[in-house]
Amino acid sequence: MPINESTFKVLTISITLLLTAFILSLVVCIVTHTSPQSLLTSIASEEIRFAIKLSLLTSAISTLMCVVVSIPAAYALARYNFFGKTLVNTIVDLPLALPPLVAGVGLLLLFGTTPFGAWLENFGLNFVLTPLGIVIAQFAVNISFMLRIMRSTFEGISPRYEYVAQTLGCNPIQAFLQTTLPMSKNGLMAGGIITWSKGIGEFGAALMLAGATRMKTETLPISLYLNMSCGDLELAIAAATILIVISIISLYIFEQRGGSTQLY
Amino acid sequence: MIRIENVSKNLGEFKLDDATLQIDEGEYFIILGPTGAGKTILIETIAGIYRPDSGRVFLNGVDVTNILPKDRQISMVYQDYMLFPHLNVAGNIGFGLRQKKIAKSEIIMKTGEIAELLGVSHLLSRYPGTLSGGEKQRIAIARAVVTEPKVLLLDEPLSALDSRTTERLQAELARIHEITGTTTIHVTHSFEEAFALGDRIAVMCGGRIMQVGAPDDVFRRPNSEFIADFVGVENLFRGKSVVHDSIALVHADGMSMVSSSLKSGDVSISIRPEDILISKKEIETSARNSFYGEITEVKNMGTIMRVVVDVGVPIVVALTKQSYEDMGLLCGACVWIVFKASAVHLF
Numbered sequence: 001m002p003i004n005e006s007t008f009k010v011l012t013i014s015i016t017l018l019l020t021a022f023i024l025s026l027v028v029c030i031v032t033h034t035s036p037q038s039l040l041t042s043i044a045s046e047e048i049r050f051a052i053k054l055s056l057l058t059s060a061i062s063t064l065m066c067v068v069v070s071i072p073a074a075y076a077l078a079r080y081n082f083f084g085k086t087l088v089n090t091i092v093d094l095p096l097a098l099p100p101l102v103a104g105v106g107l108l109l110l111f112g113t114t115p116f117g118a119w120l121e122n123f124g125l126n127f128v129l130t131p132l133g134i135v136i137a138q139f140a141v142n143i144s145f146m147l148r149i150m151r152s153t154f155e156g157i158s159p160r161y162e163y164v165a166q167t168l169g170c171n172p173i174q175a176f177l178q179t180t181l182p183m184s185k186n187g188l189m190a191g192g193i194i195t196w197s198k199g200i201g202e203f204g205a206a207l208m209l210a211g212a213t214r215m216k217t218e219t220l221p222i223s224l225y226l227n228m229s230c231g232d233l234e235l236a237i238a239a240a241t242i243l244i245v246i247s248i249i250s251l252y253i254f255e256q257r258g259g260s261t262q263l264y
Numbered sequence: 265m266i267r268i269e270n271v272s273k274n275l276g277e278f279k280l281d282d283a284t285l286q287i288d289e290g291e292y293f294i295i296l297g298p299t300g301a302g303k304t305i306l307i308e309t310i311a312g313i314y315r316p317d318s319g320r321v322f323l324n325g326v327d328v329t330n331i332l333p334k335d336r337q338i339s340m341v342y343q344d345y346m347l348f349p350h351l352n353v354a355g356n357i358g359f360g361l362r363q364k365k366i367a368k369s370e371i372i373m374k375t376g377e378i379a380e381l382l383g384v385s386h387l388l389s390r391y392p393g394t395l396s397g398g399e400k401q402r403i404a405i406a407r408a409v410v411t412e413p414k415v416l417l418l419d420e421p422l423s424a425l426d427s428r429t430t431e432r433l434q435a436e437l438a439r440i441h442e443i444t445g446t447t448t449i450h451v452t453h454s455f456e457e458a459f460a461l462g463d464r465i466a467v468m469c470g471g472r473i474m475q476v477g478a479p480d481d482v483f484r485r486p487n488s489e490f491i492a493d494f495v496g497v498e499n500l501f502r503g504k505s506v507v508h509d510s511i512a513l514v515h516a517d518g519m520s521m522v523s524s525s526l527k528s529g530d531v532s533i534s535i536r537p538e539d540i541l542i543s544k545k546e547i548e549t550s551a552r553n554s555f556y557g558e559i560t561e562v563k564n565m566g567t568i569m570r571v572v573v574d575v576g577v578p579i580v581v582a583l584t585k586q587s588y589e590d591m592g593l594l595c596g597a598c599v600w601i602v603f604k605a606s607a608v609h610l611f
Contacts, residue, residue, distance in 0.1 A: 160346045
């Protein structure tokens with residue numbers, strides 16, 4: 001059979017459809033494993049409700065931290081030249097490539113074994129085996145995503161908007177707050193959503209630092225892991241289903257807000 | 265009045281090299297130069313966006329070198345408008361007034377007045393994304409002048425616009441300058457804008473200010489090869505034109521000529537040296553403009569000769585070396601020059 005354009009088209013589309021079917025089957029397998037009735041019962045259980053609440057709370061706090069830190073840092077990297085900037089750029093991108101487990105070990109050593117960790121404990125900031133550890137683990141793993149999105153957002157906005165604002169009576173901070181920041185709304189939304197969704201799914205680093213203690217550091221992925229390993233499939237499926245729903249919602253919002261924003 | 269003294273600034277790609285300049289109160293000052301000449305850095309340094317590496321900037325005698333842009337009362341308009349996309353037109357125009365914590369009613373009133381002046385009143389509730397280039401630039405100008413700045417900086421304000429809009433906005437800029445009397449610095453690479461608007465012109469190249477003077481001086485007596493080449497247009501005049509019977513009668517520097525460009529009032533006039541014929545005797549042709557004068561200068565440009573004929577004003581005529589030699593033209597000889605009405609460009 002001669003290979004013409006239509007065979008090539010059929011071939012590539014077929015592979016795409018197979019891939020789609022593969023991904024879809026994963027999701028379908030999870031949500032159809034139990035009956036809707038037992039799924040609802042599981043979701044209503046005290047443990048899953050705790051996991052949902054802890055996941056939402058920790059991811060909200062860590063996302064807020066990512067936003068607050070990434071805005072000034074991304075601005076500096078986008079607008080200014082300073083000594084060692086290339087090196088700094090590489091280092092702040094490192095968590096993107098680093099396995100979360102490795103980041104978790106680093107966090108555990110930083111907060112568990114160094115004088116810095118001991119000093120923080122004096123103020124009641126104990127990160128080891130606590131919900132606070134989940135927050136810092138999510139922050140450590142996700143900050144690079146937020147930073148990258150904000151950096152490319154700021155890079156895409158001409159500094160001249162701020163120059164104009166400055167000539168019209170703004171100091172540099174006011175100029176930023178009144179022009180570049182509101183103009184970055186889409187990047188901020190997209191970055192915030194992806195960071196939040198990744199925070200909810202964060203497992204490896206959180207496991208290392210905060211551990212997997214039932215009803216204490218049990219987020220949705222930890223709950224999935226705990227219930228899977230002790231054979232309580234109903235609860236595990238409930239946690240997985242909620243994670244799927246959150247992923248789909250956040251992907252949708254991300255595509256709406258900043259699908260064109262470059263992640264890598 | 266603005267005075268900059270020995271200002272240097274190096275931004276890598278662009279630089280300013282030991283610039284010294286004085287711009288008088290109320291003046292319409294043009295900075296002319298090719299791309300990359302350092303024109304934008306110069307005005308951004310005047311605005312205070314950049315602190316000079318060396319040198320000082322004075323505004324009305326006060327050293328403002330280390331003063332923030334917000335405290336200089338200098339407004340800026342860029343070629344690409346820089347309207348804030350998240351604010352509507354009224355929000356854009358009122359931006360500077362809001363920073364001054366002026367009462368809301370007064371902001372609305374002033375915004376309305378300036379919008380009226382620039383003919384954009386009907387756009388006040390629109391967002392910048394939906395406007396044409398000409399409308400955007402009018403709004404950018406409104407936003408800059410509504411704060412009543414001491415100095416208005418215009419960075420290639422007409423370069424992104426089509427020629428009709430450019431022509432109209434050029435007239436508008438002249439009118440606004442007349443009404444407000446604001447000292448204006450206008451950066452351009454267009455000699456037409458420079459000639460039509462400027463009280464004085466500074467020509468820049470490679471970060472340096474090459475020549476400063478009245479447009480006539482700069483265009484007719486360039487002090488360097490570069491400026492002569494860059495300006496590239498000889499036979500520029502200013503005059504008055506009256507359109508009558510589909511032809512413009514133009515008076516400039518004691519010379520009367522006709523033009524087929526139908527523009528009346530105060531005009532700038534250019535005639536390309538290639539469009540002018542030279543003859544030793546008076547000849548009868550269809551060309552409507554004919555003058556008698558003496559050859560005062562002959563420049564050899566290789567295959568082309570440029571002959572300056574003084575007919576009350578110096579007019580440059582270009583002809584090939586071949587015809588120049590065949591005609592036996594010499595300095596001091598008296599000749600006729602002839603050009604058609606369509607060769608007289610009014611702008």
